[in-house]
Every structure is written in structure tokens, then in C-alpha cells.
Amino acid sequence: MTQTIGCLTIDPKGRTTLPREMRDALGLSSGTLLRVDRSDSGTFELVPVEMVPRDQMWFHSPEIQSRIAAAEEDFREGRFIRTRGSAETQRYLDSLKEENSAGSKKR
Numbered sequence: 001m002t003q004t005i006g007c008l009t010i011d012p013k014g015r016t017t018l019p020r021e022m023r024d025a026l027g028l029s030s031g032t033l034l035r036v037d038r039s040d041s042g043t044f045e046l047v048p049v050e051m052v053p054r055d056q057m058w059f060h061s062p063e064i065q066s067r068i069a070a071a072e073e074d075f076r077e078g079r080f081i082r083t084r085g086s087a088e089t090q091r092y093l094d095s096l097k098e099e100n101s102a103g104s105k106k107r
Contacts, residue, residue, distance in 0.1 A: 005025050008016040018028065027048075028034075034046045052060060074080060083089040 006019065006022045008018065010016050018026075023029070026046075033049050033051060035049045037045045037047055039045065058064060081092060083092050
């Protein structure tokens with residue numbers, strides 16, 4: 001069900017102002033970035049969005065998201081190694097490097 005919150009007027013330069021009551025009702029504040037979506041029926045929606053800093057875009061790639069999902073599944077299924085302390089952790093990481101190195105020499 002559609003609910004009308006108010007109407008806006010566009011000025012000659014294409015600008016509009018959202019009245020305070022409308023901003024409050026929509027939970028918008030100064031600096032909120034709005035994306036404009038057009039639905040299949042031709043209506044428009046203003047959707048608040050958060051921009052991802054460029055140096056963090058790698059995290060949102062399909063490959064990384066897939067790897068994160070696989071890691072979360074491993075944790076849920078109990079497939080993980082627990083270490084205690086930095087020395088034990090370093091020994092475990094070094095052992096993985098050694099296994100990886102030995103495996104590549106066999107090829």
C-alpha cells in the first residue's frame with residue numbers, strides 16, 4: 001500500500017527541498033545520499049544509500065563474498081583450528097607454509 005508523505009516542487013534549476021517534517025518522517029539527515037530507482041510500473045523511489053570507500057571495494061567483489069561465505073560455513077561446521085597465543089599461531093601458520101611449499105615441490 002502506498003502512503004503519500006508530501007509533495008515537492010522543482011525550481012527552475014532542478015532543485016527541490018525536502019521539508020523538515022518529511023525528512024523526519026523518512027529518517028533522513030543532512031548529507032544522506034539518495035539513489036533514485038524507477039520501478040517496472042514507472043514509479044520512482046528515493047532509497048538512502050551508503051557509499052563504500054574505494055579502498056574497501058575489494059571486500060564487496062563476488063570472489064571475496066564467496067570466500068567469506070565458505071569460511072563462515074567452515075566455522076558453522078566446526079572446520080577450524082584454534083590456537084592459543086601468538087607463538088602457537090605463528091607455528092601453525094608456518095606449518096601451513098611448509099605444507100604448501102612441500103606440495104608445490106612434488107608437482
